[in-house]
Amino acid sequence: MPLTSAPAWRQGDIIELAITDLGSGGEGVGRWEDRVVFVPNTVPGDRVRVQLMRVKPTYSFGKSVGIITASPDRVRPACIVADKCGGCQWQAVAYPAQLSAKHQQVVDALTRIGGFEQVAVDPVLAAAEPLGYRNKATYPLALTQAGTLKAGYYRKGSHRLVNLNQCPVQDSRLDPLLAEVKQDIQAQGWKIYDEATRRGHLRYLSLRIGRRTGQILLTLVSRSLKLDNIEVQAQAWLDRYPNLVGVLINLNWKQTNRIWGPETQCVAGQADLEEEFAGLRFQIQPATFFQVNTAQAEQLLQAIQAELALSGQETIVDAYCGIGTLTLPLAQQARRCIGLESHAESVAQAEQNAAINQIENVEFLTGDVAEWLPKMSDKLGKIPDLVVLDPPRKGCDPVVLDALLALRPKRIVYVSCNPATLARDLKQLCQDSYRLTRVQPADLFPQTAHIESAAFLVAQGSY
Numbered sequence: 518m519p520l521t522s523a524p525a526w527r528q529g530d531i532i533e534l535a536i537t538d539l540g541s542g543g544e545g546v547g548r549w550e551d552r553v554v555f556v557p558n559t560v561p562g563d564r565v566r567v568q569l570m571r572v573k574p575t576y577s578f579g580k581s582v583g584i585i586t587a588s589p590d591r592v593r594p595a596c597i598v599a600d601k602c603g604g605c606q607w608q609a610v611a612y613p614a615q616l617s618a619k620h621q622q623v624v625d626a627l628t629r630i631g632g633f634e635q636v637a638v639d640p641v642l643a644a645a646e647p648l649g650y651r652n653k654a655t656y657p658l659a660l661t662q663a664g665t666l667k668a669g670y671y672r673k674g675s676h677r678l679v680n681l682n683q684c685p686v687q688d689s690r691l692d693p694l695l696a697e698v699k700q701d702i703q704a705q706g707w708k709i710y711d712e713a714t715r716r717g718h719l720r721y722l723s724l725r726i727g728r729r730t731g732q733i734l735l736t737l738v739s740r741s742l743k744l745d746n747i748e749v750q751a752q753a754w755l756d757r758y759p760n761l762v763g764v765l766i767n768l769n770w771k772q773t774n775r776i777w778g779p780e781t782q783c784v785a786g787q788a789d790l791e792e793e794f795a796g797l798r799f800q801i802q803p804a805t806f807f808q809v810n811t812a813q814a815e816q817l818l819q820a821i822q823a824e825l826a827l828s829g830q831e832t833i834v835d836a837y838c839g840i841g842t843l844t845l846p847l848a849q850q851a852r853r854c855i856g857l858e859s860h861a862e863s864v865a866q867a868e869q870n871a872a873i874n875q876i877e878n879v880e881f882l883t884g885d886v887a888e889w890l891p892k893m894s895d896k897l898g899k900i901p902d903l904v905v906l907d908p909p910r911k912g913c914d915p916v917v918l919d920a921l922l923a924l925r926p927k928r929i930v931y932v933s934c935n936p937a938t939l940a941r942d943l944k945q946l947c948q949d950s951y952r953l954t955r956v957q958p959a960d961l962f963p964q965t966a967h968i969e970s971a972a973f974l975v976a977q978g979s980y
């Protein structure tokens with residue numbers, strides 16, 4: 518495509534651009550005159566021809582229409598649909614360059630959003646396996662115009678599905694199921710949910726594997742139970758795949774972007790899989806939270822334990838505890854641990870996991886962290902020595918931060934998958950009361966722009 522003779526910063530103009538950074542949304546970033554241009558699927562060090570797409574006075578999004586010079590950090594993607602699929606953003610970026618961009622992302626968030634001038638951000642804990650690491654994949658289902666079933670991920674920023682028969686970031690033991698189960702669903706004639714007409718039933722195919730045990734759960738998310746012959750088909754899948762331990766249906770009849778509905782029924786086999794994590798046995802259901810990268814979650818936990826160096830005498834509150842993935846290993850090194858979690862099924866699973874591992878110094882409470890946290894001093898008979906926070910991407914509600922400041926534990930560990938909300942919340946905690954001692958990022962999501970971090974805080978002043 519020819520370069521416009523005098524690009525005027527209009528939609529459709531083509532400019533030449535040197536890509537210098539990676540943005541937190543995953544796009545390559547370059548500067549053209551005094552404006553910023555975000556270009557997906559480009560790599561720092563690339564010189565590219567870019568067509569301007571969404572043009573604003575100071576910035577624009579663009580589409581790469583040709584590489585003039587490729588960056589030394591540009592690699593061949595492991596995935597054949599890497600440029601289309603919205604699942605990964607950095608398949609073309611060499612792994613060391615991904616790690617340094619993620620480190621920079623955490624530093625930038627802490628300085629720009631958190632207002633911290635000097636923070637010790639340790640090097641990112643790198644993944645030994647930057648591919649084949651995901652223990653869970655949930656694929657939306659849709660039909661092509663010709664009526665063929667597609668399962669895959671959406672194109673970035675759209676609801677258009679990119680069909681996949683394998684995915685190089687997921688555990689390769691799931692690939693045969695993805696390709697073949699799709700064919701069986703089509704052969705059964707089950708009606709696929711259509712977002713536009715809101716007709717049909719089947720919405721998602723979800724696969725979850727215990728990386729250490731190899732056990733797999735297959736879950737169909739459906740608007741109804743109108744799936745003729747499901748018991749026979751489920752048993753056929755169990756017979757065909759020796760690692761498959763359960764087939765389930767999750768009922769989600771609501772008009773929502775949320776994947777999981779409130780009710781899950783086991784159709785054949787068992788309702789949960791078993792996994793080993795941090796030397797403990799965990800039972801995991803399809804819809805409960807469990808980090809998608811088992812080995813890296815464990816590496817981060819080890820870094821947290823090393824930093825805390827617990828003496829065995831501490832009382833700990835683990836807020837947003839899920840099924841007890843952090844609570845149980847920490848409880849083994851402490852006197853007493855309380856986990857707080859709003860999802861009742863996760864609490865039930867956490868209690869079961871404590872029982873399986875014979876860990877008796879833990880208690881799990883169902884409900885909102887905002888409501889439980891102010892009651893923790895009374896409940897424990899003292900101020901907890903440590904509070905662990907591990908909220909969803911949106912971070913902590915300001916009410917939770919106020920409650921934490923009122924509770925004033927000696928130490929806080931804040932685990933986060935979103936540097937921006939982490940930095941925002943740390944700013945509030947560190948205004949007067951706490952000092953941020955260091956931040957440990959860990960790469961739980963190689964090939965993507967996502968990064969997990971643990972921030973360590975100590976209370977200022979005397980106790």
Ligand SMILES: C[S@@+](CC[C@H](N)C(=O)[O-])C[C@H]1O[C@@H](n2cnc3c(N)ncnc32)[C@H](O)[C@@H]1O
Nearest residue numbers: 806837838839842858859860885886907908909
């Ligand atoms: C990022 S996960 C962390 C789970 C766990 N710490 C782990 O490492 O597996 C966040 C958890 O917080 C729970 N959650 C979300 N909002 C909550 C709230 N307001 N009160 C209590 N729990 C909440 C979710 O159900 C989810 O299990």
